[in-house]
Amino acid sequence: MTDSFPRLQARTRRFTLGVPRGFTISPQGDRVIFLRTKSGIDPVTCLWEFDIATGTERLLVDPLALGAADEDLPPEERARRERSRESAGGVVGYSTDRQVRAAVFALSGELHLVDLSSGAVRRLETPGPVIDPRLDPTGTKVAYVTGGALRVQDLATGTDTALATPEHDEVSYGLAEFVAAEEMDRMRGYWWSPSGDRLLVARVDDSPVGLWHIADPANPDRPAVPQRYPAAGTANAEVSLFVIGLDGSRVAVPYEQEYLVTAIWDAHGPAIVTLSRDQRTMRLLSVDPATGTTESLREDTDPAWLDIVAGVPARLSDGTLVWVADAEGGRRLIIGSTPATPPSLQVRAVLDVDGDTVLFQASGEPTEINLWTCSGGTISPVTMEPGVYGGRRAGGVTVVTGQSLETEGTSVSVIRPDGSRMADSIRSMAERPSLDPRVSLVRAGSRELSTAILFPSWHVPGSGRLPVLMDPYGGPHAQRVLAARRMFLEPQWWAEQGFAVIVADGRGTPGRGPAFEREIRHDFTLSLEDQVDALQGVAAQHADDLDLSRVAIRGWSFGGYLAALAVLRRPDVFHAAVAGAPVTDWRLYDTCYTERYLGHPDEGHYEASSLLADAEKLDRPLLLVHGLADDNVVAAHTLRLSSALLAAGRPHTVLPLSGVTHMTPQEVVAENLLLLQLDFLKKSLGL
Template sequence: MSESFPRLHARTRRFTLGVPRGFTIAPGGDRVVFLRTKGGSDPVTCLWEYDVAGGRERLIADPRALAVDEDDLPPEERARRERSREQAGGIVGYSTDSAVTTAAFALSGGLYLADLKTRSVRKLKTAGPVIDPRISPTGEHVGYVTGGALHVHDLEDEVDHVLARPESPEVTYGLAEFIAAEEMDRMRGYWWSPSGDAVLAERADVSPVGRWHIADPANPSRPAVEQRYPAAGTANAGVELFILALDGSRVPVPFQDEYLVTASWDAHALLIVTMARDQRTMRLLRVDPATGSSTLVREDTDPAWVDIVTGVPGHLSDGTLVWAASLDGGHRLIIGDEPVTPATLQVRQILDIDGDAVLFRASGEPTEIALWAYKDGRITLVSPAESGVYSGHTAGGTLVVTGQTLGDEGSVTRVIHHGKARGHIASHAERHGLDLRVSLIRAGGRDLSTAVLFPSGHVPGSVRLPVLMDPYGGPHAQRVLAASGAYLTSQWFADQGFAVIVADGRGTPGRGPEFERAVLHDLASPPLEDQVDALQGAAAQFPDDLDLSRVGIRGWSFGGFLAALAVLRRPDVFHAAIAGAPVTDWRLYDTCYTERYLGLPGDGHYDSSSLFADAEKLDRPLLLIHGLADDNVVAAHTLRLSSALLAAGRPHNVLPLSGVTHMTPQEVVAENLLLLQVDFLKKSLGASSI
């Protein structure tokens, strides 16, 4: 008997296991270092190397061979993995020297060093459990954090130095604070100088941040875990910067803004990027490493908010600045002071700067993310012409392109050297076995990117199916993409007897700043209106296939908020909802995300975007699901909404998940969550006719 999709989906961590990732290309372009598990259901990530000329792989480090027990992860490492949504174990990150001859990584708190030439791996003696080891560009030292202190291990004399020791338990050196990791895509808190004789280090003091407590009600003997959570309108961690030299000197780097966005230290300059608390101003500063004084390089402003683009700042080989900003209605790549991409091409991410070339991801059509290169004043498409979602890396004339189309069973990783194909880096991901029936359309008055999925055996026009809306629908995340992997769960739901609709409304990325900024001061009305618009638009294109008298909606996180919102405010359209880990009151969510869209709580935009005032309106089936160990959208969101519904006398269902965080990596939990959701929808929408 073949394995069910829910079980396979859970066991493979959503089919991410076995997929190569984390690429680093040697300067000469002859080798590619990467991460991958050995199989599609193997959760232990190994370190590998690919020989470009010969097309051969070599295993560098296998955690199992090192006899590492990952049940003993340091709490700080567990938190880092939660922030990065890491679902695998083993070697989930590594760093290399500039020559890519040595790699450093952490395993269960231990610090390991791998010689990439000999494939020898050794464990280094450290002062405590290791977080975020980073080898210096010269390969002579490895930095790491333990107990909040920033250490440097000298690889020649095997001596451990403490560069900075925390002054109190609330202080850390060298780690990104919660907001940077969760909302600014910055997972690091220190940066080596090019010469390897100093680091730029973040000092984070969480003492101003409010204390929250994450309890485990299923195990009352366990004490609650204290967490410093910067809720909207409250204090953030105090962040400072210091240049810490290996000779013991310490130079402060003052800056005026609330947020440290990122930093970059290369042969041309030390740059830092800061952002104001209201997120309408971003400053790029050049820092003098000798004095810590800074000079303003550029200042970007926006009446709504400025956008953080990962991968910048940087420099071309001649020192020309590489930047990205929103200008003239588009997210654009900027070289020096000039935008070099058209406003119609939405730049998503800067991937690599290799000499005079810049590799970046961008969208012309919102459902596609292509790979582009800039060089000598021109931009060139370097990913395949076929519609899909692509990413990659480049160095030394070698280009690694990863991508997936609607027709692909999984992702494909191609290696190209000086324009010639040099083979593929294999994926060991499991095959999902689904017959994808996806139609990408533009729906409604705003031509919303929409995917419509039918059961694999559905004959068009033969029967009107109950409809399941399956959105995320909010900022940062896009669901409607020209890639098969985006629709696996949606297709499985369709195969249970539904027509599934996935729609990206206003606020989602891919269509430019104006579309994204439509949710300013209102996270509820535009996203909800667009789900209704997409539903009606899809029904107009498939009039004989969709039964609009039976419409359910499900979602997680922002999608959970949107699902609950839908049955509360538009019960005439939505007849049942499943809200997973929903944000129900934006006052309970974090500063950086919430204030970007709604301002401060006193600005008057929170009540209209929250759910409590609508509790008495509920007259449709609503299932609330929440992990009790969630430290991002805490369980209080669901519990308080449930209390408001109870006070209003409105029946509803609550499914608490003991020990589950904002992710659901536990295999049995993830599998049964899908099965329980289908059962709820069938009962709520009329099981006899599904």
């Protein structure tokens, strides 16, 4: 029997299993190392090699062959995977030496080394469970974190040395603190020197951070899990930096600003990026590893906030700085001090620097993300067809990943140094969905918002009005409307249930320039205005196909907040809502995200965007869904709104998910959650 779409989507982790990822290209340009599960329903990630000359793949590491069928992860690794939204298991990360001759990885907390030539794997003895192992560039030593201590093992002798040991239980060395991993995409806390004799190491002291407890009411015999959570307006972790030598030397690297954004250590020395607490000033500092003194290389300011762009700082072979900054209305690639891209091209990320060639992502059209190179001050497109593209580059070789609306799944191509392309060279093993999205991308409403419209496959235009389902994320820093087929698989399933589905990206979402993103400042409720604007715009284009007397809205995380906000403040437009893991009181969300957009709570911008005071306004059906193990948007958000609704005498429904985090990766939960939402919305709209 063929699996239903909800079951297949759950089994395939939203069709991400079997998709190649985590590419590393050898500096000679002859091999590509990558991660992939063996099939689209296999959750165990393996390590593979692709030989560019022969076009053949080779399995390097199969966790099942190493006896790692059931993973027993240390708590720190579980937290890392939650922060990175990693839903698969097995080898989910690895590190190589400079020449890509060997790699290290952790399985069930055990450290393993693989010779990439022979494929031989050996387990290395460690005194505790291993977190984030990284080979030094020379390939002779491996560093890792265990029990909050940073340790280094000599691969030739097996000597294992603690370089930095925590002074008390709230201190760790070499790991990223909560807000760095959750909001700044910094998943690491140490960086090797090119010669492998020293490391730049972050020390995190969580003791100033408020102590919360994540309980499991379904299992009252289990103690609540303590968590340091930096709620808006409260103290962050104290993060300090040191250059630590293998000889035991330690040099402090002082810096003034609140946040350590990222660091690099290349042939031109170490450098760090720091950000002020109000996120309006960002500094790039060089570091003298001998003395720890810093020198300012660049300072950027913005009256609203500065966005963190992945992949920078970077440097060309001669040390010229590669940066991304806002100028003349655009997010631009900066080489040295000169903008290399026009204001109309919005740079998304720098992916690699290969000698003097920079590979980067950028958008001309907000729904598309293309690949470009910059060399000698000249930019050139690598991809030109509509879609969403990523990639890596080294040794003159470029690996290109691509998704589009016309093609299914993710394709991976290799471009050789001579420009010849090996199309679909690295196979995707992802499952084929049981439906085909019928999506139209339009500009809708007075603000010409990027909007996707999906109708049932059986719907004939003008044959009858369908109930409407708005399905947004809608918040800053994330997009739902992209020219990629996979983005619209679940919306199409909803359409097949009899809805006209609308997905709209409002103000605050990326791809349309800094000014558009900053319109959300100090007022998240603008995102609701934009959903109404998009709905009205689509209705004007499809007047005979939409039943505006039956409009529902659903969403998760910020989308959940937006769904609850919609029925509380615009019941004239929205007739039912499903709010999954919603932020209901922004004082309960973390410092870095919330203060970026709303400022410090003392500035007075929180109440207007919070939901609790609106509880008495509810007169539409509302289903609140929340994982009780969620350590990002904690269940207190839903429970406090539910209490306020009860106090106001407003009927509503709460669906608690025992043992479920913010990701809802569990197969049965993910499948039935869709079906329960469908049942709720159909009953609420009288369908």
